[in-house]
Amino acid sequence: MSHDIRASELKQPIDVAEYLFRRLHELGVRSVHGVPGDYNLVALDYIPKCGLHWVGNCNELNAGYAADGYARVKGIAAVVTTFGVGELSVLNATAGAYSEYASVVHIVGQPSTISQKSGMLLHHTLGNGDFNVFANMNAGISCAVAKLNDPYEAATLIDHALRECWVQSRPVYITLPTDIVQKKVEGERLKTPIDLSEPSVEVEKEDYVVDVVLKYLSTAQNPVILVDACAVRHRVLDETHDLIQKSNLPVFVTPMGKSAVDETLPNYGGVYAGDGSNAGVKERVESADLILSIGAIKSDFNTTGFTYRVGQLKTIDFHSTMMRVRYSEYPGVGMKGVLRKVTERLPKLNVEAAPPVSQNKIPNGELDVSKDSPISHAWFWPRMGQWLKEDDIVVTETGTANFGIWETRFPKGVLALSQVLWGSIGWSVGACQGAALAAKEAGSRRTLLFVGDGSIQLTAQEISTMIRHDLTPIIFCICNEGYTIERYIHGMDAVYNDVQEWKYKDLVPTFGAKPDKYKVHQVKTREELEAFFQAEDSHQVSQLQFVELYMPKEDAPAALKITAEASARTNAKTQ
Known part of the structure; x- marks a missing residue:
């Protein structure tokens, strides 16, 4: 039976791409991250038709990180890349989402099914006629793979993949060949929401x-x-x-x-x-x-x-x-x-009171330090906790921020985003963009980013995407001359743990922010940080703010030092 005859039997024909994006809208997605490429361009035309917003990131890796952050706030996210060159750039971010259970839908625009069957020597391929190699790479970091090669089964495959993404809370991989984008599927199915219930239990x-x-x-x-x-x-x-x-x-x-x-x-x-x-x-x-x-x-x-x-x-x-x-x-x-x-069914329990929480309590040794002293981690993280507000979103980067935040007690409703298991440096900048966008869609939650000067150099371009979409996070760039966590694991003074010193706060105007849309701050002492915390600017969400926060090179949270020592021992094991 030909596809045309099948299409004529449909009660409510709808294009495959529209079906896919309407299902994403149904699940709560409102913005789609990604980078355009010739194999996904026609599919991208359907995004605004389905009530969705195209983000357009600076590169695919950042798009993947942003989708991860968006998913952690909204519950699910989508990222679109192009075949080969685009999808491989997002692999690291997808692996992180898989490792840390983030529901990211990765949609890949592919060459037409006809080109694939004939093994044509196309751009973005390895030149060997193998069009499955990249899907196979993604399979190990996806809980479901849906190859939309036949419109007859496309809707079923889409629904199955999206359900698995939600229920398993892990990424899925969906291929969308150029000649399938406008093929017809049964639109009647959209009247029945995808079943997101947990698997039945005896x-x-x-x-x-x-x-x-x-x-x-x-x-x-x-x-x-x-x-x-x-x-x-x-x-x-x-x-x-x-x-x-x-x-x-x-x-x-x-x-x-x-x-x-x-x-x-x-x-x-x-x-x-x-x-x-x-x-x-x-x-x-x-x-x-x-x-x-x-x-x-x-x-x-x-x-x-x-x-x-x-x-x-x-x-x-x-x-x-x-x-x-x-x-x-x-x-x-x-x-x-x-x-x-x-x-x-809970009976009366033997309850022994929890110990009093010491978080946000600045250690005694840090209380009588002069106001013009450098900012230490032992002082900063408890003090920052006193400045936080209800419902803030706090994004922390692998390194000092991930460990320092342990000593911060949160007000009610605060959401913390971190990547403790996968630990890809630079993740937090992209994740902040995605989280800030999700926050903007939901209302006016304040989004805060704490990232080191080494990590921000990997993904700084996403500040440009934040500016483009009028996102207003407060970015704290911890300037401490390089990779502190690596220094504590091995090579405290090694050149490979150093980074070029940037004029970090100048990134915001460099990326094109208009003067009335941002503020930058340079903070080197406790007194200067107190002034920032107490200023009205630090409590608003109307402007993007960038804070250069200077800390001593060899200072680090106590928990980081302990973990780094343990990591060094593990790395040194020979049997």
């Missing part, structure tokens, strides 16, 4: 797991709750908060779980990261006889170099696809339903 099995959890919980003498990143990514924060408030158990977060819990709650105890935790937190968590671990990702940087002192024998792990109670595993039973039922 009720009897789930209830059994709930009973087992409750048995250990009711007999525990000093249980605690530990919340990690997958509680955020797999959308169980409502269930988690209900359990926290009803149980009144002491609750802690990991570095990757920062902002998953309302830090104004009286039973919030702080950040637990093994040896990187403050003494009170470390003692309370490690002395608990039962730990409800929700959405754990036990990576090296998330555990301060694998320094957890928490045994599996006293841990109940809640995950999206399985439960682990001590050493017993229950595959196919996800945490969402278990958390809800445990909260509903």
Whole structure:
């Protein structure tokens, strides 16, 4: 049967590209990141028709980082690249989104199916007639691959890929050949939303797991709750908060779980990261006889170099696809339903109060330092926490910012974005653009970026995209002469950890910002930073602001130093 005959049988014909972009709109996407290329140009024409906004990034890697940041605020994001040269540039960002569970839809404009079948020697190919090689590269960092080579199955493949992207909270890869863009599919399908419900669970099995959890919980003498990143990514924060408030158990977060819990709650105890935790937190968590671990990702940087002192024998792990109670595993039973039922059936518990939170408390040794002294990490991060406002979005870069933020206690509603596991330097600048755009679409949340002078040099062009779209983040560029985290791992004074000193604040006018659309600041002392924090400018979202924030070259958060030492030991192992 020919495609034309199939199309004539459709009740409501709609072009493949329009179907795809309307489905993205249905899921909450309002802006599409990416870079134009000849194999995706016709598809891009459909974006405004579907109520979407084209961003247009400076390069594909930045577009991928931005989509990651957008997805973490909005729940899902889309990025469009062109075949070969474009899609390979975004691979690193896609791998980070896969590693850290961000729902990014990667759409690749491809040569026509006819060109592919005949193995034509086209530009952007390897010249060997293999048109699947790039899709194969993407397959390992995507939870679903949809090759839209036949309009007859295109709509089904799109719906399946988007569902998997949402449910698994991981990237998907969709190919869109040039001759498929305007082929027809059944538009009637759009009247039925994509099913985004969790996979069905056998009720009897789930209830059994709930009973087992409750048995250990009711007999525990000093249980605690530990919340990690997958509680955020797999959308169980409502269930988690209900359990926290009803149980009144002491609750802690990991570095990757920062902002998953309302830090104004009286039973919030702080950040637990093994040896990187403050003494009170470390003692309370490690002395608990039962730990409800929700959405754990036990990576090296998330555990301060694998320094957890928490045994599996006293841990109940809640995950999206399985439960682990001590050493017993229950595959196919996800945490969402278990958390809800445990909260509903919760008995009276033995509750020992959480230790008082020391975050935002400036260490005594930093209090009597003169106002014109350099800005130290030990002083800055607690002080910055006092300046934060409710509902701020805080983006921190791999390095000093990722570790410093542990000592910052957040007001209610703050959202923290970081890339602790994948740790690609430069990620935060693109992610800030995506997050600020998502914030603008949702209202007037303030977006803050903390990035080092080494990292910003990788992706500084995205400040241009922020200017282009009237985004107004406050960017703190930590100027400390290079790659501080690398210095602590190896080579404190090595030339490879140095960077060329830029006039960072001059980037904003260089990228074309109009004088009334931005402000720049240079801050070298505590007094100057206090003046910025107290100024009205620092509390508004009407202008982009760039702050050159100077810190000593060898200063770093304590947790970073501990983690770097552990990383160096791991790197040095020979067997």
